[in-house]
Amino acid sequence: MNVTRLFALTALLTGVAAAQTFSPDTEKSRIESSQLTAKFGPVPKLSGDVQIGGVMKALSNEYWQLLRTGYIRGGEKYGVKIDAQAPSNESDQIGQLSMMNTMIGKGYKALLVSPQSDVNLLPGIQRAGKASLVINVNDAVAPSAQHFVGNSQYDNGVSVANHLLKTFPKGGQFAVIEGQAGVYAARQRTLGFKTTLAKNTAMKIVASVPADWDRQKAFTTARDLLRRYPELNAFYCNNDTMALGVVEAVKASGRLGKTLVFGTDGINAAYDSIKKGELTGTVDSFPILTGEVAVEVAVRLLGGQKLPRVVATPQALVMKSNMAQYEQFRK
Numbered sequence: 001m002n003v004t005r006l007f008a009l010t011a012l013l014t015g016v017a018a019a020q021t022f023s024p025d026t027e028k029s030r031i032e033s034s035q036l037t038a039k040f041g042p043v044p045k046l047s048g049d050v051q052i053g054g055v056m057k058a059l060s061n062e063y064w065q066l067l068r069t070g071y072i073r074g075g076e077k078y079g080v081k082i083d084a085q086a087p088s089n090e091s092d093q094i095g096q097l098s099m100m101n102t103m104i105g106k107g108y109k110a111l112l113v114s115p116q117s118d119v120n121l122l123p124g125i126q127r128a129g130k131a132s133l134v135i136n137v138n139d140a141v142a143p144s145a146q147h148f149v150g151n152s153q154y155d156n157g158v159s160v161a162n163h164l165l166k167t168f169p170k171g172g173q174f175a176v177i178e179g180q181a182g183v184y185a186a187r188q189r190t191l192g193f194k195t196t197l198a199k200n201t202a203m204k205i206v207a208s209v210p211a212d213w214d215r216q217k218a219f220t221t222a223r224d225l226l227r228r229y230p231e232l233n234a235f236y237c238n239n240d241t242m243a244l245g246v247v248e249a250v251k252a253s254g255r256l257g258k259t260l261v262f263g264t265d266g267i268n269a270a271y272d273s274i275k276k277g278e279l280t281g282t283v284d285s286f287p288i289l290t291g292e293v294a295v296e297v298a299v300r301l302l303g304g305q306k307l308p309r310v311v312a313t314p315q316a317l318v319m320k321s322n323m324a325q326y327e328q329f330r331k
Contacts, residue, residue, distance in 0.1 A: 022143040025154040025188055030310035033149075033293045036300070043078055043296055044303030052298055053103035054084030054112045054291075055096060055121070057139065061213070061241055062267040063287050064114070067137070070291015071112065077292065078299045083108070090180075090213050093120035100124035108132055110298040112149075115140040118184050133301055137294045138285070138313075141184040147301065149294045151285045151315040153185045157192030159283055159317040160236050160262045164197065167260075171202020172233035175225050177218050177246060178210040179238035186210070186238045189264060193236050206232070211242050218242035222249035226259070234260035240270040240282055247278045266318060271330070274320050281319035286329045289313065 024030070031039065054071045056064040068084045075082035083103065087095040093116045101124055103111055110133040115121040118140050125134050125144050136142045138150030164174065176193060179186030190208060197203045206229050211217040218237065226232060226249060235250075237243035243263025250259050256278065263270050266284025273279035290313045297311050318326050 022141070023184075023188075024141060024148045024150065024310045024312075025152045027148075027310045029308040030312055031308045033296075033311050033313050036293075036296065036307075036311070040300060040305050040307065043299055044305065046078075046080065046299060046302055050080045050299075050302065051106070051108045052080050052082055052110045052112065052295065053100075053106075053108040054082060054137075055100045055103065056084065056086035056114050057096070057116050058088065058090040058092075059086045060089055061239075062269055063239070063241075063265040066267065066287035067114070067291045070288040070293075071295055072291075073288070074292040074295025078295055080295065080299060082295070084112075087116075090116055093117060097121055097124050101127065104128050104132055109302055110135065112137045112294050112298065113142060113145065114138055115142045117180070117182065118142065133298060135294060135298055135301075138290060139183070139185045147297065147307065147309055147311070149297050149311045149313060150290060151313050153188035154192035156264055156283045156285070156315060157189040157194070157236065158196045159315075160281070161193045161196035163262075163281070163317060164234055164236075164260075165200055165203070168203065168233055169200070171200060171204065173204050173206050173229055173231060174233055175206055175222075175229070175235050176208040177221060177235055177237040177242050178208060179213050179242070181210045181212075189238050211237075211245075213239055213241060215241050215245035218245035219249050222246040223252065226250070226253045226255060230255075232259050234262065234280070237261065237263045239263060240265040240267045240279075243279055243282065244269060244273060247273060251278070262317075266326075266330075268330075271318075271323065274318070274323065277320070281317055283315055284318045284326060284329070285315040286313065286326075289329055 136145035240263035260280040
């Protein structure tokens with residue numbers, strides 16, 4: 001068995017066991033990021049040349065570009081150097097692990113990791129040991145990481161479902177465009193949506209299909225679903241990249257304004273689409289703010305503060321009617 005396959009097997013076995021006992025969405029040891037200063041005081045100033053690595057999923061997705069911006073701003077704010085990298089696409093799990101291993105070899109004091117799956121970075125976390133603080137930042141969950149920073153993935157789906165319950169009190173047909181199968185974020189977002197929508201038995205989920213975070217796959221899937229269900233009331237998509245692909249399918253089918261489309265992440269392209277009256281809304285998880293908070297948490301921990309395992313960051317369902325109040329988080 002080669003090293004890559006051995007890493008994958010080790011990660012899978014470790015991840016399955018650990019995932020059964022840790023979920024950031026339900027972890028009792030958690031604090032809202034807005035409470036950090038009130039409960040733990042000011043951010044400590046670190047001495048020396050402190051370097052922190054950021055391993056993101058892929059810079060081809062605007063969400064991760066914005067998270068990187070947050071990392072850089074956080075580094076400038078708290079006086080640490082940031083090296084933020086990502087593979088070229090969201091399916092290069094071995095390449096992402098290689099990036100993490102390189103950073104470990106450089107002796108970075110902390111690593112902010114956003115795994116492509118719940119297991120692919122587990123060998124790196126094991127290798128880092130106590131030499132580097134490892135903080136899992138949003139999306140997929142690496143259950144052996146010491147800390148997690150990010151929003152509640154379950155509540156993400158809840159917020160869209162609650163809006164649809166109010167919008168369609170008599171019921172209707174709905175579809176979910178899921179992210180990568182087996183990834184914590186996709187699983188929890190979908191579960192929150194389905195569980196909440198089930199409060200009204202007239203709300204029918206006619207399809208729930210993975211599109212692997214990919215815009216073209218989401219377009220093709222949505223186009224086919226609209227042919228099967230021409231009266232579909234709304235799509236809920238696990239990220240904005242897929243939601244924008246669904247918008248194109250809705251436009252092509254002549255359903256713009258009739259079939260609603262909701263995304264997730266709050267990328268600039270989603271905001272632009274909402275302003276044009278195409279995308280209905282996005283659950284903005286404020287990636288720039290999340291990046292800044294992740295660096296703050298790293299500095300606090302490196303400075304000796306004892307924080308809860310989970311630091312929760314904010315999110316909000318943003319539509320054309322309330323967009324103005326969230327613009328401050330995008331600058």
